[in-house]
Amino acid sequence: MPTADRPTPTPSALPPLAELVEGAHVVRLPLRTRFRGLDAREALVVEGPSGWTEFSPFVEYDETEAAAWLAATIDFGWGRLPDMRTGRVAVNATLPAVAAHRVPDVLSRYRGCRTVKVKVAERGQTLADDLARVAAARDWVGPEGRVRVDANGGWSVQEAEEALVGLAPYGLEYAEQPCATVPELAELRRRVSGLGVPVAADESVRKAADPLAVARAGAADLLVVKAQPLGGVTAALRIVAAAGLPVVVSSAIDTSVGLSMGAHLAAAVPDLRHDCGLGTAALLGADVTHEPLLPVDGMIDVRRVAVDVDLLRRHAVDDERREAWLERLRASYAVLSG
Template identity: 30%
Template sequence: MPIITKVEVIKLNIPYKEPFVISLGVIPSATNVLVRIHSSDGFVGTGECAPFVFIVGETQETVFELSKQLAGLLKGKDPYELNERLAEIDKAVYANYTMKSAFDMALYDLAAKRAGLPLYQYLGGSNNRDIYTDMTISIGAPEKVAADALRFQEEGFPAIKVKLGTTTKDDVARVRAIREAVGDHYPIRIDANQGWDVITAIKTLQELNQYNIEHCEEPIASWNYMEMPKVRQNSPIPIMADESVFTHHDAMKLAKIGACDYFNIKFSKSGGINTAIKINAIAEAAGIKCQVGCMSESRYALTALMHFVLASPNVVHYDIDSSLMLAEDPVVGGINYEGKGLWTISEEPGIGAEFDEDYLRGSEWMVV
């Protein structure tokens, strides 16, 4: 029986090209964590997570320290008893879904490598459709966001996502400036990141309707999810749940009350691939379509996300852009950006990507 011989946990720090601003705070750099699980049969599985403290309540430091507990729990056990290992990880620590997602990803990488299959095939999918990401614009002055929108349109991205969540006046001014810059028909999506109260959300969404918006992510505070149906009923713009849907349990609650038109699935929020599959299954059963999104992941975790997309036809929107905002790319292999929003993927077994060892050499490591 193969066993887990050691687990490496590595801090990964990558600066943004420019600070990223959302209603919840400013993000100057990616402060991620890598997990590498070594098996006695010679395979190594890698996972990456990106903690946003103001969304998930985790930091690089908390993930790094708590990973000792999960690594010690896994060591000496069969990594290919996937359901058993994932259940142990889930029970070992309450919440901490970002940390758990790195271990989940590493175990899936191991399992697919051992099977000799790209992860999307291991998950039952096919590489039979083109995946184009939108591009996200952080909160800024109207002239700045309009210039960014026009640049992304000229670069060929099929859609843009605009961060909002301030005042009705300022948010409408941003979207108006963007619409004037890009024309009437270029797809615009918006994300308030919980920035509005219920009254402001309804008022702002109604005023923004004239600008042909595809959908709005998380208009109100996630704790106030019982009011989401009211926002949805009074909004001419479709509503997407993001911070209010961490796990499949959240997805079930939101589906029951008719809170939204879409779920946004992020590995670092959901706990990884296993829970993402469950969220998508609930969405399909409830007639809800899904988007995949990201935090500050490098191209590695985005590659894993792409594998999930190729195995999930119910996922119809793709916000796979975080690595395009980073100043450096430490990943070897994996998905390749072809321009104009298009990602392509290799057919290597597992996730099909690794990290440049020279890049990691200066990072803080822990071996369990």
């Protein structure tokens, strides 16, 4: 299998930096439920010739990692999209690490979804908390629904093995990034081969210098791909084709603009078999559009989002945070230019 360096636009493909900076709107959107340690999500959105696009790397990412997100921003706002295979994409419900009694209330926001991704291995919680949350999720979707778990690399190999043994009776569709490193994933996959719980890789794809290393190592049964961290729809499709594994297209708590990017990626993937993690607008307490990409009948539309300027003003960050984001934009642009 070939290696795949992260594709980035050539300097000639970059729009002028001034065009990005002058058109940038930075918003802070509240979350309905605390997620990944966040109570709100900040994002920069800008309108390019092809439509609205998003730049929203998490605040802890440096300019080198954030540059891939900017490449995606430019690809979606200034580039040409591949042909779409469908106009709607099936999505999963995303369940934060809430107490078990709160599960029905959170999942009720995901209209018609029959797949639930459950966050586990939350810092400060126990395996008993995870078991109770997964059990509640299984009750909610019923025996015909699908339940998957996501540990965000939070377990050691031994902890992951013990957790999956305990969780396997709930009929897991797969376990996403149970351990942090590719060698750990490969070892865990060997240990749990008899459980019938496939291993999926997320961070080992989107945060890796070589996103195909996990596939070459035989460390995962499927890959979770996200448009922004992988450099955009076009770049992500190249990785999907080279990996030769089934994929799930997911998001990073994007606004509906970023979710639109993910939906276009999902709609272009050949033989997409799994519900996608693109229903996360249901986690937001506000959005940048009056027609957010919320799940309806377990699906979202594949469409460009019409951003509302009044909502951009209402949720705009203060001047200090705006300048911090513009500095991130400039630094990431310098990486792409270089």
